[in-house]
Amino acid sequence: MNIGDIFxxxxxxxxxxxxxxxxxxxxxxxxxxxxGFSILFMTVIIRILVxxxxxxxxxxxxxxxxxxxxxxxxxQKHKDNKxxxxxxxxxxxxxxxxxxxxxxxxxxxxxxxxxxxxxAISNIVPGAGGHIDKINHLLLFPQLKxxxxxxxxxxxxxxxxxxxxxxxxxxxxxxxxxVTAVLTFVQSKMALPKAVKTYPSDSPKEKKEKEGIEDSMxxxxxxxxxxxxxxxxxxxxSFPAGLAIYWNCYTILGIIQQYRISGWGGxxxxxxxxxxxxxxxxxxx
Numbered sequence: 034m035n036i037g038d039i040f041x042x043x044x045x046x047x048x049x050x051x052x053x054x055x056x057x058x059x060x061x062x063x064x065x066x067x068x069g070f071s072i073l074f075m076t077v078i079i080r081i082l083v084x085x086x087x088x089x090x091x092x093x094x095x096x097x098x099x100x101x102x103x104x105x106x107x108x109q110k111h112k113d114n115k116x117x118x119x120x121x122x123x124x125x126x127x128x129x130x131x132x133x134x135x136x137x138x139x140x141x142x143x144x145x146x147x148x149x150x151x152x153a154i155s156n157i158v159p160g161a162g163g164h165i166d167k168i169n170h171l172l173l174f175p176q177l178k179x180x181x182x183x184x185x186x187x188x189x190x191x192x193x194x195x196x197x198x199x200x201x202x203x204x205x206x207x208x209x210x211x212v213t214a215v216l217t218f219v220q221s222k223m224a225l226p227k228a229v230k231t232y233p234s235d236s237p238k239e240k241k242e243k244e245g246i247e248d249s250m251x252x253x254x255x256x257x258x259x260x261x262x263x264x265x266x267x268x269x270x271s272f273p274a275g276l277a278i279y280w281n282c283y284t285i286l287g288i289i290q291q292y293r294i295s296g297w298g299g300x301x302x303x304x305x306x307x308x309x310x311x312x313x314x315x316x317x318x
Contacts, residue, residue, distance in 0.1 A: 049157075052072070053157070069192060069278060088290065092294060151279075157179075157275075158185065159183070165181060192274050193275065196209045196270045210269040214263065216284040218258065219288055222298070222300045223295075226299065
């Protein structure tokens with residue numbers, strides 16, 4: 034048995050079976066938009082199952098972000114000796130109970146699940162380039178076998194249509210990649226630590242250290258916070274709408290979980306700017 038067979042048997046097969054079981058159940062109950070709801074329900078279930086792993090990863094990431102100012106001081110102190118810096122770094126992590134590998138393992142565990150989710154949905158959504166025959170072959174219970182064609186309608190939206198086909202199906206389709214990009218931006222921005230504030234009482238040394246932290250954060254922002262949403266938004270523009278429903282649902286749940294663990298993070302300043310405007314609007318009403 035090769036790696037592909039193991040992946041299909043233990044990861045892709047169960048996820049496909051769950052998706053089809055939800056779809057068949059909703060179809061039996063004559064629920065409109067059964068395909069769209071089955072994608073949403075399956076995404077929620079999978080996200081709940083990986084919730085503990087994501088929580089562990091987010092907590093480690095938050096602790097490491099909180100320790101970054103201390104790490105920068107150690108880097109400056111041991112700039113001429115990498116071995117001393119490495120030892121001081123490990124001592125710092127040990128003192129605060131941080132295991133850097135603890136944030137990597139949960140992320141690695143989620144990769145095959147993420148791939149399986151994508152494959153399952155891309156094969157069941159009409160127009161995504163997949164095949165119902167492949168879905169039926171992967172089912173753990175043949176009784177759930179799908180018909181040759183399934184209804185792609187989700188409250189007037191054909192889940193098999195790509196937003197890139199807006200010329201033939203309407204400009205509203207462009208809202209899908211826009212919403213996808215915005216949600217991805219919010220989650221990426223939240224993943225950053227809060228902006229480092231400077232105060233008049235800061236010494237020149239403290240100001241220089243904070244400027245160094247801001248510089249490193251600026252590099253991360255330019256590479257991840259803006260490029261990732263554009264890339265994901267382009268994917269949502271190019272792929273069938275059914276895949277965007279899955280991605281957006283997964284991202285919204287990720288934003289909720291991230292907020293519960295570390296608050297608004299890098300979005301804090303943006304939220305603070307919006308609050309006075311919201312209060313002013315409420316007073317005018």
